[in-house]
Amino acid sequence: MSTVAGEMDHTDHHHHAPSGITRWLFTTNHKDIGSMYLWFSFIMFLVGGSMAMVIRAELFQPGLQLVDPHFFNQMTTVHGLIMVFGAVMPAFTGLANWMVPLMIGAPDMALPRMNNWSFWILPFAFAILLASLFMEGGGPAFGWTFYAPLSTTYSSDSTALFVFSVHIMGISSIMGAINVIVTIMNMRAPGMTYMKMPLFVWTWFITAFLLIAVMPVLAGAVTMVLTDKYFGTSFFDAAGGGDPVLFQHIFWFFGHPEVYIMILPSFGIISAIIPAFSRKRLFGYSSMVYATAAIAGLSFIVWAHHMFTTGMPVAAEIFFMYATMLISVPTGVKVFNWVATMWRGSITFETPMLFALAFVILFTIGGFSGLMLAITPVDFQYHDTYFVVAHFHYVLVSGAIFSIMAAAYYWLPKWTGHMYDETLAKWHFWCSLISVNLLFFPMHFAGLAGMPRRIPDYSLQFADINQIVSIGGFAFGLSQLIFLWVVIKCARGGEKAPAKPWEGAEGLEWTVPSPAPYHTFETPPEVK
């Protein structure tokens, strides 16, 4: 077998995808599994989004209009849980499934059957979580952070279902992460050294490590909630020698690395797209790698900045404040590198690039408000206000989700073999960009003026701001239907995409035809 082409002929008989429902149920193919992750994530994005619409509809006017407060709380809680665990994380796992083997020249993920298991757990986990909304007493209403004693003493019966669904989501994430990390360590094509890996692979490598490190801690936290509520333990009950604040420590030890799990792969995506459309190599590749590792490392020692108002000793507050501010150094390195990559590049503004640019600017805004929140004394004012809501939606929606959309537009030609409709895509971008700012920017002012988060009603002086925010919210929600339209249109047909549709793009994924054949790189390519 001397040539790659000969090898392709030889293995042609299983280049065709099996058909029927069993293809999807029994598959071991990273591309099939990646597609299922991405579609699942998009469905969850729409489900979680509808809950956000309920929230914004209720908040359109002061006073209780549409839903009762308990249901409102369930909406904020399940909206958060679904967007974090059902939309953003599976979207990244889907992208990793599709792209990591293509980027490192591997025939598939390292553990293909476990890969399928990781995916198929998710529909069951979220079916259980959503079903709990219809139980007597309602679903989880304690916020996605499920602080004790809200989740123990004061929660509804359905809490056990919440706990076990989080358990199996965690199992899914851990298995997915093990798969990614082992694929990257063990399946790179000859010559693909660590420092030659595309940054999306690097950032996922580090993300996978974070996932394996902290998802078990979340499992521990929900287990303690379960035993506190149902089995008489008192981990989070001072009468038994425990402490509700202990819950927050354990939760945020998971929670802070978790928020980086939701942003590091974005950094990888942006680091692929900006060079491609600037027609320049990425500025400062190795500093990007080290910055990612530094951010991940720091994420383990900053968790208590979520808890400045719990009455920690001053020494701890100061430590966590400075440690948190330190994160802006590696993050600044990244933003600097992206801008420097564009500097004197010959830039074109296709939709992936537009989303990437919006990411850089809007994520930076979210980063700055994060820096404000990191400062202990002023956090006492911002804590639990809409300022916090504005902050994390800037980094998660116009950060993580914009990067996922950028990635989708960037790789759709590779996935479907067709170019997407650029005009519609631009409509999607501009509608999203304008509405997302209308939605989240005024929240900063509401928060600074003292509007608390997670309330169904508010004082009259916040009425105007909330109305603007709600209009932005509805517009943003509707804009995403354009995205759905573009994706379906692209999957069904369109202009035929060449192997490398983007002039400046680099990487092994562009060396295979579009759409990528069912099996790729059965003979590993040689990387020089």
Next chain:
Amino acid sequence: MAQQHEKYYVPASSPWPIVGAIGLGLIAFGAGHTVIDMKNEVTDGWGSNVLFGGIAVMIVMLFGWFRDQINESMSGLYSNQLGHSYRQGMSWFIFSEIMFFAAFFGALFYARVIAVEWLGGAGNNAMTNEVLWPAFEAHWPLTETPGGTKSGEMGWFGLPLYNTIILIVSSFTCHFAHVGLEKNNRKQLTLWLAITIILGCIFLYLQGAEYVHAYQELGLTLDSGVYGNTFYMLTGFHGLHVTLGTLMLFIMFLRVLKGHFTPDNHFAFQATSWYWHFVDVVWVCLFIFVYIL
């Protein structure tokens, strides 16, 4: 057809992952409803039926999945590279287990060093103590909670010490079995593996006896405050892991009797042995931080 590289084995489609997902889904749904029914003292038991159904599905899945893998391995489909994937996968899995225990150890340290001390008025918490439970004095083990629940204290001498010795010895016997396998000395392998399994069973039996002693004579229960909580959650999850490890060792024993494993192809055995050593290390930490200190 001489190929330069080893071909990485990508399995054809398999029904087991979706079966496993259904199993886990049923377990989660069933366990949730079992717990809820228990709290509401409902006894129609459909929750637990779903739970046991899920466990049955999982057992079928594990059996089928491992049977497929063993057949593939025995028919020589696996390359060294795949062996690396399995080994790295197992190492990362053990790392995730370490982090799971870390959550409970973290709770133990926090309760002991911070929560209980503060309730007793340490630091600047004099008023906390004065207002909430003025009579409460911080001590560890917390044999009397601020709320007034009393319990006994579990010493380290006696059963726990024996158990420590048993598990440490079993780590060595497991290693001897592994050495036997690598030297292709099947007799040594079988013998030491059998001894390891027996030691694991003795450990579990003694742990059960200790629980009975704690519940009936010491009055130390799962709900007797944070000392009992951390004691039972840590030793309980550890005991669950020992049970799983012993089961894995037993399956390895059956496979050894059937003539499986060669000196250079024995991932399952190696993974089981790693798991066993991990369980031992957790116990040593437990013995130091839960029992002695």
